[in-house]
Amino acid sequence: MFNFFGSDDEEDKTEESEQNSAEVEDDILQEEEDERSLFGRLKDGLKKSRRGFVDKLGSIFTGRSAIDEELYEELEETLIRADVGVQTTMDLISELKDYQKEEEIEEPEELYEVFQDRIREILQGGDDILVPWDGLEVLMVVGVNGSGKTTTIAKLANRYKNKGNEVLLAAGDTFRAGAIEQIETWGRRLGIDVISQQEGADAAAVAYDAVQAARSRETDLLIVDTAGRLHTQKNLMQELEKVRRVIGREAGEENVEVLLVLDATTGQNALHQAEKFDEAVDVDGIALTKLDGTASGGIVVAVRNELGLPIRFIGVGEQAADLQNFDPDSFVEALFTEED
Numbered sequence: 432m433f434n435f436f437g438s439d440d441e442e443d444k445t446e447e448s449e450q451n452s453a454e455v456e457d458d459i460l461q462e463e464e465d466e467r468s469l470f471g472r473l474k475d476g477l478k479k480s481r482r483g484f485v486d487k488l489g490s491i492f493t494g495r496s497a498i499d500e501e502l503y504e505e506l507e508e509t510l511i512r513a514d515v516g517v518q519t520t521m522d523l524i525s526e527l528k529d530y531q532k533e534e535e536i537e538e539p540e541e542l543y544e545v546f547q548d549r550i551r552e553i554l555q556g557g558d559d560i561l562v563p564w565d566g567l568e569v570l571m572v573v574g575v576n577g578s579g580k581t582t583t584i585a586k587l588a589n590r591y592k593n594k595g596n597e598v599l600l601a602a603g604d605t606f607r608a609g610a611i612e613q614i615e616t617w618g619r620r621l622g623i624d625v626i627s628q629q630e631g632a633d634a635a636a637v638a639y640d641a642v643q644a645a646r647s648r649e650t651d652l653l654i655v656d657t658a659g660r661l662h663t664q665k666n667l668m669q670e671l672e673k674v675r676r677v678i679g680r681e682a683g684e685e686n687v688e689v690l691l692v693l694d695a696t697t698g699q700n701a702l703h704q705a706e707k708f709d710e711a712v713d714v715d716g717i718a719l720t721k722l723d724g725t726a727s728g729g730i731v732v733a734v735r736n737e738l739g740l741p742i743r744f745i746g747v748g749e750q751a752a753d754l755q756n757f758d759p760d761s762f763v764e765a766l767f768t769e770e771d
């Protein structure tokens with residue numbers, strides 16, 4: 432389980448949980464104060480992609496004196512291998528060729544700059560997450576098992592609480608044994624209340640209770656956990672639709688945001704998951720976790736370009752500060768800047 436919040440063992444002594452809480456707060460304060468260290472973490476987290484894919488790109492553009500067909504072929508192969516996706520790769524190459532012709536670009540290095548600018552452009556949009564909001568905002572968090580949902584919820588709950596918001600959690604995963612207890616443990620550690628029912632209860636009923644509780648407590652942010660499910664499990668997907676309907680009806684559609692958590696290491700499969708979840712519950716944004724675990728960071732480009740969904744957060748490690756607001760400029764800089 433997620434290191435930063437300490438061990439997952441419910442039997443941990445209170446003293447230890449208090450200490451963990453204090454560490455969480457320290458880390459968040461540090462996070463707010465030190466933008467440079469955030470960038471350092473981002474850079475560290477993208478190390479595998481830089482070595483695996485960006486170094487290769489660099490050698491394609493800088494290792495030759497002229498732009499030729501071979502350059503484009505190598506570029507195509509490298510992008511596809513890096514999970515940029517076939518469609519996005521084809522679009523990128525054809526745009527690059529057109530631009531090169533129009534602007535009469537001859538230097539491969541100049542073309543590399545154009546390429547990076549285009550990636551930056553594709554990644555724009557998505558930084559309008561959650562704040563500022565008026566009244567209650569409900570964040571419903573969905574995704575397949577093991578994508579990093581619980582970790583993302585804990586990191587976000589902690590972050591917004593430390594920014595002075597009233598945060599409430601809903602244990603909407605009534606399906607997996609131990610899931611309710613897991614979210615309640617996070618709640619205790621972070622000093623955040625959790626609305627729950629017993630295992631096997633109707634998840635929509637939990638969501639209903641949670642929205643009522645959030646209203647009466649003047650909560651700013653309610654984060655609703657949902658059962659991790661495979662996008663292919665039809666009845667569970669229908670349950671998710673019901674939870675979404677109930678939240679929308681009770682909290683007001685305009686106050687609900689659906690965040691889909693995707694594991695970057697699952698590559699193109701993540702795109703398929705996103706399509707299915709979007710069909711079921713209208714996803715508003717993506718949290719792309721475990722980017723530190725892949726050498727194929729191109730998945731970020733594919734997610735943004737092929738799904739048209741904004742990337743709100745990226746996970747580049749297990750610590751709280753490793754869940755970062757997605758900023759295209761910093762991302763491109765961190766990805767393409769050579770090691771010091």
Ligand SMILES: Nc1nc2c(ncn2[C@@H]2O[C@H](COP(=O)(O)OP(=O)(O)OP(=O)(O)O)[C@@H](O)[C@H]2O)c(=O)[nH]1
Nearest residue numbers: 433576577578579580581582659720721746747748
């Ligand atoms: N390296 C790395 N690990 C991460 C990141 N985000 C989450 N993890 C790890 O991924 C594992 C799964 O995360 P969980 O949050 O338990 O996943 P989940 O989707 O809630 O899974 P279920 O509880 O089975 O539904 C944990 O070991 C996390 O610590 C990340 O950005 N980088």
